[in-house]
Amino acid sequence: MTDYWNLDAALAEETTVPLRFKFGVAGVARVLEPGSTANDISAGTKVEAPLWLSAALSRRGMASMSAPEMYSERYRRKINAGAECMNLKGRAPYFYDVGNKCNEFMQDLTLSAFLSRTYATRYRELVSKGLSTVSGEDMLELQSKLSLEELSVFEAGRSSVARAEMWSRGARLRTAAAAAPSRKRASARGDAEGREPRQRVEG
Amino acid sequence: MAPTASLFEYVASKLDEPPLTPEELEFMAEHEKVTIVPNFTLNLPNSMLTCIEGTYGPFRPNIPVEVPMYLALALNRRNKCRIQPPAWMAREKLKAVLDEERTIPQYFQPVPQYYVETAKMLFAEARAIFGTNAEVNEIMDLVEELKKVRNSKILDGLRKVSGPITVKLNNLSASESNKIRLLFENSLNMWHQLAKNNKEWQEIQMTGTMDTPATL
Numbered sequence: 412m413t414d415y416w417n418l419d420a421a422l423a424e425e426t427t428v429p430l431r432f433k434f435g436v437a438g439v440a441r442v443l444e445p446g447s448t449a450n451d452i453s454a455g456t457k458v459e460a461p462l463w464l465s466a467a468l469s470r471r472g473m474a475s476m477s478a479p480e481m482y483s484e485r486y487r488r489k490i491n492a493g494a495e496c497m498n499l500k501g502r503a504p505y506f507y508d509v510g511n512k513c514n515e516f517m518q519d520l521t522l523s524a525f526l527s528r529t530y531a532t533r534y535r536e537l538v539s540k541g542l543s544t545v546s547g548e549d550m551l552e553l554q555s556k557l558s559l560e561e562l563s564v565f566e567a568g569r570s571s572v573a574r575a576e577m578w579s580r581g582a583r584l585r586t587a588a589a590a591a592p593s594r595k596r597a598s599a600r601g602d603a604e605g606r607e608p609r610q611r612v613e614g
Numbered sequence: 615m616a617p618t619a620s621l622f623e624y625v626a627s628k629l630d631e632p633p634l635t636p637e638e639l640e641f642m643a644e645h646e647k648v649t650i651v652p653n654f655t656l657n658l659p660n661s662m663l664t665c666i667e668g669t670y671g672p673f674r675p676n677i678p679v680e681v682p683m684y685l686a687l688a689l690n691r692r693n694k695c696r697i698q699p700p701a702w703m704a705r706e707k708l709k710a711v712l713d714e715e716r717t718i719p720q721y722f723q724p725v726p727q728y729y730v731e732t733a734k735m736l737f738a739e740a741r742a743i744f745g746t747n748a749e750v751n752e753i754m755d756l757v758e759e760l761k762k763v764r765n766s767k768i769l770d771g772l773r774k775v776s777g778p779i780t781v782k783l784n785n786l787s788a789s790e791s792n793k794i795r796l797l798f799e800n801s802l803n804m805w806h807q808l809a810k811n812n813k814e815w816q817e818i819q820m821t822g823t824m825d826t827p828a829t830l
Contacts, residue, residue, distance in 0.1 A: 523809075537797075
């Protein structure tokens with residue numbers, strides 16, 4: 412079972428996919444098809460349902476699902492032509508995750524090869540921008556196009572290089588806890604020294 | 615057929631607590647041995663200093679002795695010794711390694727495992743051991759150059775990775791491998807997951823059935 416508690420994985424499954432019901436479903440028409448007038452969904456209707464629902468129903472043979480628009484022929488041609496320029500964050504933030512999950516249910520051999528190819532091209536850009544120490548517009552521009560999975564890889568690279576840079580320049584990670592004790596120690600020392608001579612004189 | 619795992623399981627967000635921080639690497643680098651020339655006599659039997667992790671000495675004036683870096687730096691701060699620059703930091707040696715590094719793009723030259731950390735610590739606390747100001751700057755520049763050349767080599771190598779393959783990265787120093795650790799590991803995991811999906815599909819085609827288990 413996939414990691415039940417992983418928040419990102421749960422959000423990924425919220426993406427809607429086209430779902431075609433084999434049997435009728437009672438009472439959920441308003442939820443799945445916001446504009447419908449009837450209460451029930453008749454057999455053979457096509458709706459856009461979240462991935463978690465579609466996957467569960469397909470596994471039980473109650474419905475058949477297909478891949479979202481992002482993996483259709485038209486988009487594939489676009490992506491194959493210019494993979495690193497596609498803005499995945501806006502259109503399909505969970506591009507790879509959803510693609511992987513759809514792969515189970517669809518008669519499509521080429522889907523995962525297509526995903527690998529896309530990732531290969533975008534990965535090159537990821538590495539160059541992620542591990543360089545110069546931040547700037549290039550990096551921001553790339554970041555806005557990455558899907559969320561790519562973004563975490565990119566962040567991992569960027570943060571480890573940033574830490575190494577900060578360390579080599581002698582800076583320390585600024586945290587509130589680190590700053591406070593030094594001030595307290597200095598003031599406490601001052602107070603103690605002030606108090607002691609007075610006590611000796613009195614005693 | 616088991617449900618496919620999410621890619622987010624692998625691309626774990628260990629961003630706030632990385633498995634190894636540069637400060638921890640510096641701590642480990644302090645264990646490397648350097649030669650020092652003490653200017654005191656240790657008032658203990660045999661002039662040996664027994665620490666938890668080893669015994670060092672004998673500490674007699676003007677007689678060189680090998681100690682770990684943390685001890686050398688501590689003594690240096692109290693003006694009790696003179697640290698001798700490590701052999702690999704001689705100007706000619708650095709120049710030779712730098713040239714080799716530049717001319718052979720496929721391999722990395724063997725360098726001390728903690729060269730970045732050692733160089734940083736020595737330049738910060740014991741600049742004078744390298745000679746005059748000009749000489750110190752020269753060696754600092756050489757080490758910086760070495761870091762940059764190796765860094766760009768690493769990036770070139772990483773860019774060529776295009777699948778869940780094994781990559782050969784010999785002679786990488788500790789700080790360099792730490793820089794690429796998270797990114798490299800996570801992207802290899804992503805590759806692996808995408809490829810696994812592909813294989814599962816091909817197996818299903820071969821067996822010809824697609825069973826639908828009742829449980830999720």
